[in-house]
Amino acid sequence: MATLFEGYTLFRVESNQTFPFLGIEQGTDVDHVVVTNNSSRSVTVYKVSDQKPTGSWTVKQGQKISSSAVFNSRTQEYVVVTDNRVFRIWKEEEINMEKAFKATVSSDVYGVLSAADSEPVVLFSSGAVRFLDSLLSSPQQPIEVVLADQESMRWCTLVNAGEQPTVLFSTEQSGLNNKKVSHLLDMCVFQRGEHFLYVQSLNPNTLVKHRFENESDLSPIVFSATSRGNNIHLLYLYLNGCVYESVLPMRASNTGAEGVQALPRSMCLRLPMGDEVLLSAATAVVLDEAHIAVAGFPHPSAGPCKDYLCIWNTNFQTLQACKEMSGGISNQIWCFSGKLFIPHGKMLSVVPFQCQTSTLAAVMGKLKHKSQNEPDSHSVFSNWAEDTQESRLKSRNARVSSVLTVNQVVKLIKSAAVEDVEAEVGKFINHTPQLELQLAAGRVALELVSRSQIDATFYPKSVFQQLLESPYLCYSACPDLLLLAMVKKDFRLCQIAFRKFPDIPEAVTCACLKTVLSASDDEMQSVELDCESVIFLEAMVAPESNLEEDSKLANNDVYMKCPVGDHKAVLLNGILQIAYTDQSLMAHLKDLTVAQVLVFLEYLRYLYLKLSKDPQTHSRASRIPSLSQIIEWVCLVLDAHFTALALAPGAKELVSDLHRYTRYQVKLCAQLGKLEGSLHYLQKSKLSGNVGTYSIEVIELY
Template sequence: MHSAFSCSLSLLIVAMAGFGIAQYLGPLPASGRVVGLEPGGDDDRVLVTRGERNVTLYKVSKQHALGSWSLRQGQAISAPAVLCATTGELAVVKNTQTLQLWKESDVNLEKVFRCTVTHPIHRLLPGPWCGGAAVLFTCGAVHSLDTVLSSPLCTVTGCLLSGEVIRWCKVVADRDKHLIVFVSEKENALRLHVAAPGDAQAWNAPWNVGGKPTMPLAQDAILQREDLVLISLCSDSKLYKSEVLASHRNPESLPSMVMSTQLMELPGWEPSSRAVSMALLGDCHVAVASLPESSAAGCLSLWNTKFKTLHASLSISNMTAECGELRSLGGNLFLPLEESLFVVPWRGNSSSLADALGRQPTAEEDCFAVVDWATSQVETAHGKEFLKNSCSTEGMDAQIKSIASFIERGSTTKAFQELSRLVSGTIPKALHPMLADLTRRVIVHLQDKPGTAAHNILVHLVNSHCLSYSSCPDVFRMVLTARDLALLHICLRTFPDIPECRLVSCINLFLSVTEAEVEKAAVNCDEMSQFESTIDIVPGEERDKPDVSLTDATNEEEDSDYESAGEKSSLGPSEQVPTCPVSYRRATLLNAALMIPYSSAILLPCLKLLSADHALVLLKYLHFLFYQCCLRISGKNGSSHVPQLRQVVDWISLLIDAHFSVLFMMPEAKHVIIQMQNLTKSQVNIVFQLQKMSALLNDFRYMRTKAARTPKFYSIDVLFI
């Protein structure tokens, strides 16, 4: 029953998202395939090694090269270049045994530092070690770059046997811990190695993946709470998980073999793909790039391993079998192609069921605030902008000090008059910290001597759009304690950085106060009262009969696992059209809270603090908003103070995730869930039909464009008579 209910909930998500807008970085200089992608010093730079001679440093956001270096004829790069984190220098291995280091300002690589070692080098790995990198030799030895440069002719003792070769390696990190993981192979036998420069507890053990001794198609590793987790994709279209506990690094408790367990199966994935690569994105997401034999285009898919779901998918038209390794660097996924880099940002959170079902915000998202406290510049989620300077900073500085002196002397009436003149003009950003200090003085005065004038001063300060929760958290704390609904509503509309715990406290307060307290609050609920009367009407259709089936008879069999026998929904047609479960004034307060920017990973545990009754009322109200949004052709409410469809779906998913078991056991929630499921199915069907029409329109546009390019004139040249 639990699984059936979970499947029905998945239909609450109308649109999936996980990737941002993709772009192509290039064309790449030189020729040959990309053999290395490494961090370039910050999240917006990447170091690319292409072919046997070229190294290029790119600025991703501006899509241009910051520097490019090439080796001369007769030299070849044998290990990709890295940027040393501690020194800022670039390092590369040429001809297997020569290290070459240079700075970004260097132009001629023939005049830079080089060092020849006695043993062949397999790879340079960037990290916080001495010299900013580690050197992995082909014999399996690991040393810091400084150690190798200081003693290049010293003997290196490795852990690999004769004929054993390294197939894959990576640096994994967790907080302050950095380890080097590599896989070696000899006669189809795999061994997993974990080491670090100067680490006396380096160890290795046989590795078995999916019961097969062969190397998997792709693999990646991360550190989770100091435990090594290795995820592998094998030819049977299954992901396998291998774990090495931190205690196993003790030689006395060394495992005899590292085994793997099946993590999930990738349905629809073709194991006969010509190119396969994967990258782990956090604890629960895996990105897989592949080029199926049956398709001319590649595919980049994002899977949630916790809930075994496909999160997002992208098509890569110019992907070939010679593409490079998929890498995750600085919040972006990089896939090397023949002449360019395919770059796509990845955003998401793996902590909740809502995210697993594709609840991530899109690139056009407008509900997040951008806050820069260094310059006191804040852009709110509702598109409000701060006023520009219209008077001198010095004069307003003196005016604020005058208001503060009035408050200290108890002349709140004069302070209110002076403040009214101040906020009626434009306030420079440089004075926002002074207004925050003035607000703290008003709060202290209100605590000692409550009064209407001081309260009005506080309302004016909050309405000035110059304050935030970070600059003056006492305001929010005092308003919540005093249960001042009107001022709390203003704070929710003007503060761009309200913490998730405070946000849930506001929702809890709005749902718990009596109706008499709500009616006393000076809150404008005109937009909410007009909300149901602003629905877009399709010509020829009645307003109260939308093309939405809330009682789909075909769903009876699917819902049988959730509804007990003989307990089918007996609601009449009039009862199945959801009405607003709260008053318009209370709904206006809830809307302000529902439109606040948040992080789902932080909000989810906070939502669990809501009582079961409050969670049910909130779910009914979200169902009402969901229904109203679906009735509109555009999917938008036409109001800046009423949540839009995407925001409503996000909240429904998070709320059900936070109170899954409670709502499952509540009979009152059953009908709400079923109605939302049926409503969502109808919307998904509409979207499916629109997608088919969009494909036809695109073909029509393509044919018209092709016809427009056809030459209308021709000429004849006489070549010979």
Template structure:
């Protein structure tokens, strides 16, 4: 059985439309990918955080001509631009024009790389070389394997018997050829594909390799998927071998474009346009039984590009790159027909939980009910059906049952909380993800029909499992906004990794404007924030009346509120007595409001998506939030720390990033607002003195580098010595 689990947006694309991406490649671990756009840019992304870890671009006028790959053995990125120019860099490198560069003697088609294997370079004329053999002599002669009339239209790298292998398809109109390169082969293998007269043209390929053979799948415009077995054993017979094709799968209709990728030995994903030509369909098929397991409809046309790494599909749609996680279970006839006991489709309509009557029973014989089961409430037992498989698997011998989702519409809040907890204990990933989404949606629907019904405890229990996401229950956070349920929203922001920026900004506006009466009633954990927030009863807003210490005082880390006109670069450190005597900075917001704002600051976001929504904040909300961020910044400087205590892991970098976002989104408003000027002036002085600090640090760094370059005779100072370096 196969199913899609969750969907999120990884990034925006600068170019939308046909072939918006050149490629998406795995980058070292399960959570990183290297995205090459159809132009000049290569970006490394962390998928779970939906944010870039680094981005590199070639110069104006240059063009990346093949997807960048990650060399896991050296932890370097490799790309080719302008067909022949090879560049290699590490994640720490900032500018692409400053990294290693060499020009090859022949045009490159693709670079292929797999974890633990040396990257292979496939040239346009069919030659294959290890990357390591090209670097010592980049101008070495590259032989022409293919004729001028023959072009490579698809290629893929595999590992077979511990050896890298490259399979590529070439087209010499009207024929197609399969070419296989392996290091131990004296001559690359070459086969001709059988011509199918009734098929109009080929759209896409995918393949997997088993011992001594490869399974090649071909998608035709008629909607048919055909399969061919490619031998991977050398033969002394040099005559042309024609590979036969067998019909594997028939899509619902003919298509003019499409893509496909194998998920495992039994499951295939296809991305094709629907009959209306206005929507695209992403389908997962069981190729062993020719059945469709899952289908997702995209309202907006895609570019019909599809990549698959680590149980995750990557689909460019419009101006965004979408990420869809999936699971595949071992193929069987029962799962193919949807009759398996633990099938995901049955989970969509029922919630399996531990039986009320058999929780404390030791062992129960089949067909016999316990007395406690007989005394259970009728509305919880009327629709129950035994699942023998779960009963056999349970350690205590108790049976597990299925309770219809309709029970959630009639049970009391206390019964629902118990039902959710028991369902949690009996379900496993990914079954629980689908079921949890249905349970959350059912509870939200009932809450909207009955305004007095509020099962907050049950909803938070679902969220705290970390198996629920925004995509699985998109109505949950809007419901929290409607009810002003700040505790529920805080849990969602802390646990969900796919919260849209628009929803996050709506939560921010609520946290800034919610009345004190609602905050007082909210149950929030404030222990971590109490260690650095000391709220006074009559604390004035920093935005209205920023307290500037005397011009002569100086604070650590280069932070000094003295006059911006003072050009003195002497950074001093006050003694401990002065630190203790200094009054602790008052927080401009209440403790509970501060905890909620910390949740926003530590949440994952995309800067380009968040900026437009921050412009919707009112001027008072911007000033209040900016004042609180300034308070956190001052606390970090006073305590000489880069992060504050607590589970939120609030860092000074996150605080500065949010300051920049607010100023970028609302700079014009803040400039013309009279009451914002003291705050802006105060921030300007902070930046001024931080720049002075970094200037002094740069001078020290330069002096140390010069000392390191000095050629001094090596002196034997014994096992222990102290040396003093005089910089000035």
């Protein structure tokens, strides 16, 4: 799972200034960044947490900054190139850049690259590479030409793995007189021609040249590289939405720049294009081995709007988080220390994010504990990437010749009878190999939902259930599926979705809650649901208790009757376990009516009383909400409807009871805290050594 947190504006540009920036680089620590803005001819250091500049340096009128400024962590100095050939180096305390150290080199510089704890590297427009110290020791040294005629730079980066820095840069070669790119991050240039990737290792000194495969006459526009183990992982994006990955060894043989090698690649993600054939601009950056941040592509459920920042999981092809950015998104994005820096409109915003370990259990919901009688077919939950030769052969042998392709399935869905659709799509799901079904499940689900919304007589219930039971679908892959299930009163499908989907938005969670509370118990009793959690609750009895407050609860309330029917209770249990953020959920909880709130709070009270009698309940039945989840929902609902509940007749006793239970939980936590402190004291005393032949020690636990 991944999360985008509330962002904030680092700074706004003046009305007469324009984006893009030349670059943003890491500063002296994780809370400082170096921003290079050519429109204002300035280099500015910002403290991110304070959203304030701590230093700014500007070149004279008539001069231009031609590379992104970097911070040299070894010398604690800033380095920038002006007018393509002039290096300027200064320390933080220096005020005037004109008084900084200057050195003019003999060839145009494309960029200065820096990585943590590594000496900066200089990349020339000719393709030559030098360490900064080596270059400045003899600024006028001759610079060799690596690139061919009419071959120009498009992008570059420095990947540092231990003591083995490697420079990667892409180029374009065409018979046309293409204008050379003068700065580092002007990547979204759509031109036809041959595109190459150079891998320049600096220790040892080797150079390998690769050729990119064209994608429908398109060139790669955005690149992002990381090192993992002994390999470099390069991700690159095309304007048709295809994201490819190439894995390159850190230690490559020295074939020379003349030996052009094919660049092996594999598709790791196909982004939704909506009605667009191509996009004019887009950007992406790798966050970790399983997540990328993308901007400039349409949100799957937001129509043609492209002003979205999204995090996609490349292992599972799922949209994990999204955030609308006002004012239009630029074709630039940077990532440092758990924060995304993205220009949009006339501002530069900082959006913190968090990516959790990418396991199938995390992406598709809670991992189901396999019983001894369950077959091993669920082993896909253990490791998505486990695609051995044996499993591939089994998948291939399991196919039958009559299975349709995904394009044929989509065509069939548009016009065939529901019985034929259920038969063919069911066969497609059962016999398609994992990797193919991983990419196709979302597309098939979208087509099924689309026709179901148009044709009231078309609703392939069994196919929807098959897709949800498979590990290849999440809410963001087909946002309208859950809403369609609620409209059709398909509560079995809703129950599966509550358990499987980890990315249900708070607005949809509250819409589901409202639908469930509004439905009659008689209407739900005819629905086939998994009632494990309700059966378990009904079997519970109240144990004896030594706490006075707990005894009062047991005597007065534990045998109260459930205020809703069994099936409604099952669905409410599922809703209570959906992930959410407090502020977003509370805003949508206000849509509930007072009558619905009262029923919901009464059920929460009943659930709390049942669970508070047996602390081991949640460990024995994972589909039952925990006490902490119940208390959190109680607090959110009360906060959202406090005024209405204060005026509602009959609500006083209910609110009073909930207050009493919450107070008891606070008291219990306080007592447990004291007990923890006493146990720590006992442990410390026991380790203190010899206390004499005779000792009396009194320890007060409460």
